[in-house]
Amino acid sequence: MKVGLDVGGTKTDAVAVDAAGEIVGRVRLTTGWGTDAVTATVLAAVGALGTDAGVDVAAVRSVGIGIPGQIEPGSGRVVHAVNLGVDELDLVAATQPTLGVPVGVENDVKAAALGAFALHGGSGSMAYLNLGTGIAAGIVSEGSLWRGARGTAGEVGHISVDPNGPLCRCGQRGCIEALAGGGSIAERWGRPGPLPVRDVFDAAEHGDELARVLRGDLARGVAAAVRVLVLTADVDEVVLGGGVTALGDRLMADVRAELAASAEASPFMRSLRLDERVELLPTGSPAAALGAALIGAARGAEGALAHG
Structure with a gap:
């Protein structure tokens, strides 16, 4: 199971995706403003997949996050996410210890591109x-x-x-x-x-x-x-x-x-x-969240290879 989040200026869309690539749970939360609130929103969204969407969060093996702003290559650091009140935030460092699984971060439009590509065949x-x-x-x-x-x-x-x-x-x-x-x-x-x-x-x-x-x-x-x-x-x-x-x-x-x-x-x-x-793209499509899930899964695979 992999989880993907599309962190937007007002709402955060979260999906859980099973091994077959099917979306098995989806929730939407209000996005908080500022560094600490954005971090809290990410953690709350993953938790809500379990409490509100019936997802077995213990089966989650990776989390991916799509977010506005610039992402420093090879890192989880977000800079200049002005619509979220975030000047600089290392999302991997802020969330991975609590989530306990590999976390991947990508710009929201690039994440949506991957998700739209997957939805399109x-x-x-x-x-x-x-x-x-x-x-x-x-x-x-x-x-x-x-x-x-x-x-x-x-x-x-x-x-x-x-x-x-x-x-x-x-x-x-x-x-x-x-x-x-x-x-x-x-x-x-x-x-x-x-x-x-x-x-x-x-x-x-x-x-x-x-x-x-x-x-x-x-x-x-x-x-x-x-x-x-x-x-x-x-x-x-x-x-x-x-x-x-x-x-x-x-x-x-x-x-x-x-x-x-x-x-x-x-x-x-x-x-x-x-x-x-x-x-x-159909209205309401979870493309960005799905793409984020794919990015998180790739990060998890990289970690598994690095550790043998």
Whole structure:
């Protein structure tokens, strides 16, 4: 049995996975704020799988954690997880002694990429494009993550595609994230509401001019990210996930239309059939938690090999 946790800014999703790869238990907890509270949330989530989901926690052999922020290669140290109030935290050191099993830690988007790959059949190559407050991708080929030389492979959110576009928090203009990130859209919309991106889509359908611009920018940004991922990594497909994808068919119709329109003038782009190579991760999918479980299991296997 292996456990995986997707530690998000508001909720932590935890799953238990059996030897056959089936999810046999799942719980969701509110994520605490700050270093100590995040650690406590991780421990509580593993315990809740036993008390609330009926999982035999004594059978758990590894725990994997997907979490926002940068993960120092080869370690369990998380830095700059600003949405969690964490500047620096060694999650392995903080949790492994209590859990008593190997613990693996990975960036949440990269964990989700592995999980989405497994849910999608686990063969070929795939890019997982996370559309949330920000935008980033994870690239997987035959079950292995491609991290790049410095771990930044997939950071497509900060590729500028419009030098005259809106200012991005990274300092450039017209980045994919500035066009299509949920945080940027909410800021440019500037009107209160629990789901600003949905409000933008609704208002656009009623003729609001600003909303129409923002909705168009979102499609333009996502389509640009899809093109970048296919043209640079030539993945078989790009799977979209993250909070913005709750828009479902409305989002996909816009993105596919943008991809089709951009291919009209280019036989080469038409030959890539990009609109057929993009799809949506089902809402509520446990991809990130499942991917984290796989990362934890790999850490456990490494430990077993190291100890003979």
